[in-house]
Amino acid sequence: MKFAITMFSLLAVASVIGTVLKQNEPYNNYIIKFGQFWFNIFETVGLYNVYQAFWFLLILIFLILSTSLCISRNTPKILRDYKKFQDRLRVKSLLSFKHSYQFSIKKFNAKKITEFLKSNNFKIKHKTNNEEGDLIVAKKGDLQKLGYIFTHLAIVIISIGGLLDGNLVFKVQELMGTKQIQLLDQELSQIPLAGRMSEKNLSYRASILLSEGDTKTAAILRAKEGYLVQEIPFSITLKDFNIEHYATGQPKSFKSDLLVRDKKTGESITKTISVNKPLTYKGVTIYQAAFEDGGSKLDLLVWNLNSSTPSFQMKSEIFKNNKLTFERQNLTLEFKDFRKFNILEISNNEEKKAKPTNVGPNFLYKVRNESGQAKEYQTYQFPIAVDGNYFFMSGTRDSPQEEFKYLKVPADQNLSLEGFMIFKSLLNNEQKVSEAINKGLNESAFQTNEKKEAFKSGTQNIINSFIEGGYNSVVEKMDLNIPEKASFLEKEKAVKTYINIIYLVGQELVKSYEAENQNKIIFPTNNSPRFIQDALTAYSDSFFYGVPLYLELKDFKHVQASGLQLTKSPGQIWVYLGSILLVMGIFCMIYIQEIRLWILVKNNSNSMIVSLATNRDRMDFDQYAVELQDKIKKITN
Amino acid sequence: MLKNTQDKFISYIFSLVLASLTIFALSKFNSFMDNYEIIILIGSAITFAWMGNVWLNFRTLFSFTFLLSFISIYFYKGSLEQIELNFFLKYFLSSQSAIMWMTALFPLSLITYWIYLLSKQDFYGNLATKLTWIATMMGFIGLLVRWYESYLISIDVGHIPVSNLYEVFVLFCIITALLYLHYEEKLEIKKLGAFVLIIITAAVVFILWYTFEKGANQIQPLVPALQSYWMKIHVPANFIGYGAFAMAAMISVAYLLKDKDILSDHLPELNILDEMTYKAISIGFIFFTIATILGAVWAAEAWGGYWSWDPKETWALIVWLNYAAWLHLRLIKGLRGTVLAWWSLVGLVVTTFAFLGVNLFLSGLHSYGEL
Secondary structure, eight states, X not given: OHHHHHHHHHHHHHHHHHHHSOTTOOHHHHHHHHHHHHHHHHHHXXXXXXXXXXXXXXXXXXXXXXXXXXXXXXXXXXXXXXXXXXXXXXXXXXXXXSEEEEEEOSOOOHHHHHHHHHHTTOEEEEESSOSSEEEEEEEEOTHHHHHHHHHHXXXXXXXXXXXXXXXXXXXXXXXXXXXXXBOSOOOGGGSOGGGEEOTTOSOEEEEEEEETTOEEEEEEEEETTEEEEEEEXXXXXXXXXXXXXXXXXXXXXXXXXXXXXXXXXOOEEEEEEETTBOEEETTEEEEEEEEEEOOXXXXXXXXXXXXXXXXXXXXXXXXXXXXXXXXXXXXXXXXXXXXXXXXXXXXXXXXXXXXXXXXXXXXXXXEEXXXXXXXXXXXXSSOEEETTEEEEEEEEESSTTSOOEEEEEEOOTTSSSHHHHHHHHHHTOHHHHHHHHHHHHHHSOOOSHHHHHHHHHHHHHHHHHHHHHHHHXXXXXXXXXXXXXXXXXXXXXXXXXXXXHHHHHHHHHHHHHHHHOTTOOOSOSSOHHHHHHHHHHHHHHGGGSSSOEEEEEEEEEOOEEEEEEEEEOTTXXXXXXXXXXXXXXXXXXXXXXXXXXXXXXXTTOOEEEEEEEESSOOHHHHHHHHHHHHXXXXXXX | OHHHHHHHHHHHHHHHHHHHHHHHHHXXXXXXXXXXXXXXXXXXXXXXXXXXXXOHHHXXXXXXXXXXXXXXXXHXXXXXXXXXXXXXXXXXXXHHHHHHHHXXXXXXXXXXXXXXXXXXXXXXXXXXXXXXXXXXXXXXXXHHHHHHHHHHHOTTTOOOSOSXXXXXXXXXXXXXXXXHHHHHHHHTOGGGHHHHHHHHHHHHHHHHHHHHHHOTTSOOOOOGGGOSTHHHHHHHHHHHHHHHHHHHHHHHHHHHHHHTTSSGGGSOOHHHHHHHHHHHHHHHHHHHHHHXXXXXXXXXXXXXXXXOOOHHXXXXXXXXXXXXXXXXXXXTSOOOSHHHHHHHHHHHHHHHIIIIIHHHHOOSTTTTSOO
């Protein structure tokens, strides 16, 4: 018993570790988290897969053994008690009971008493030729004791069921060296026999990732830092995958149209599965478990954010890499993911409260330079409302641990990127910029040519450094030019002036563009200053964007992949049966009260002794005992 | 005798009304229900009829809840706009208002229970009980009307309001209150309201924070994993467990105080408190066991395995082991007294972690109620 409880406590502690330490993560994450030294120790102990660890299974096995031992030791006694009536008690011991009553009676009517007891569900044994007198032994609630057997047996059955569904078979095979976890990414056909589990494997929970139109004949078992191939008795084809959405854009259902074909007979069935609605075929249950991109096709436009170079087209696919030369650098674009629906908490102008809104597709890619360094990007196809104004959002980060930092490019009058792209080209057009400065100068109040010239070259300097590196570079340059002793306030004033100058130049550029292209309305007409400011900010931020390469998603063909889980679980039925037994047992133990009753009428006397006993003395039993003896008293008188 | 006949007559009428309402619902909404839902409907009708007949106050609660919910639904006229337009909906019977009434009434009854505990005047005791009943009723109405409201948002959004942390917290409050009211009546332990209502009020504070800080009262559509009839059974059963464990812990507080001679003039006898803790834990244990098993059956259908060592599952197992040990010590070893009282108090910490902490600190399959 003590051993069993120790085992239970160990089980609890181990389970807690398993919940606190995230299980089955890629091993690299653990190394980053703990460092190499602790990583090795934790790995040896098996903390990354606690529930499959050898010692964990050992605890389970010990638990089964010791609980079984408990049962086998106590069951005979319980069964004996179950049958037995304690009819050898003496007057003295009967009177010593806590609930014992003695009273005189007129006439002893055994039949009436037994009938009364029977109607109260007592089992009765009547002993007339007792040495001390007439003895009625009654009892009820024997099931309470059986509850003990039920619950403990249930724990054993459930644990055995659980073990059946564990990976014990593989553990043994791994120990014997016949099976080995695979670490390399290989073609299915290349994987050696040691990395394959036979379709006769007792139990498994394997997974399959299928792109639309694909067929697969084996599943993958994730194991520690690698995987194994699980052979299955059929092939699965994903004919179609569908996601339905609620009006708010949140996913409502994931459905896979499957074609499952028996490998031996060639017999096939088609079935649509979804979450909560799996398909069971040949003893294997197929679940809708996940979805991801299956290699969507993308039509892209490649822009340079801070030069006037024209854009060009590019085609790609998710999971494909594109190589290109950009600003004299050889870059590799690695496309990682595409999501058609994205729900963000957005507040639109009319209502202040943020509401989940579908903001449309985005795609994820990495830009890797020649030295192998990469930055990750997440770019949305359509502009997103921020405080009522629309921006094209493209996030960037250096590692997956970081949050994306977003570049916000303002959308133009037609909610397209074109306005900004024209604007940044204008900024990079020396002639236009100098025209704009001149125009501003003409409208200014400077009297002398000298002052005008000085102002002109100053402005040109500011603009040039802005074009080369955004606001940051303007500030840096200013720090060089302004005397060190200038106060903070003076500096701030200067910065404000510079920003204003840059804005005014921007405004002139826009005005002159609009004058030259009168038929074309591209810059927002109702809120032009805001657009110019946002465009300048976006231009300035683009210097923190990594390579100034912006990918605009023009069109796409969505290809999806469905993640299926395949479960073979022969222990399930035992777990369920054990569970039913467990509930029954708990009911018996808690809600059935074992009661024993003795009624003795001594030989040649008119006094009756009524004694009651229960194995668990509870408050309500006091009341029950009084009431029962009272009733018996009434019957006899 | 006349009263007895009258009681029987009312019981009879009550069952009859429930039966006819069930038949009405079955015939009118038959096309919207699958077999499981039909079973659940009939099962609920039988449960409520039985509970209403063995526990008369429950019958009253049920009848008023039913009536007021229907009045509320009538006021909606099939449109959510009525919440702002209709006076009664705006201030009393819309789901949000009803729940707000509940959050106001529970703390009020806590205060009244304390006044009763210290003053020993029956007037306050009875008032506190009534307040608790009304608060519970408002909570029920709030959830029922919320259920209806969810269908007004859109037919496909409609679902039973036990799907996120906000909704189950309301459920926790009313289930704990109901369990307490049951024992209060049965064992005449009115003074324990001063303790049990503490945990309910704590939950109420959480609800208020969650509502006003996080806007959690918004009805959200169900994620695919939750779209199952199992949710209707698994979640409420679990919360009967949580509620009972919470109540047991609060009674243990009273036990420990009495044991240390604090407030001891004002509290019931130790053996009553001990017995009460036992009763609460055993009812909680049974429901928690059933809920966990049903959860496993559901998991086998939704996640591809009855047990995945998901943090929530694992912590449910730990909670289960904890109370199994408690019962084992009491039933088999015959242990009583302070150790068990402390244990049940620690049990509340473990339970709270399983209920709330897992959502806060650990991620996993059960992440439906993130903060």
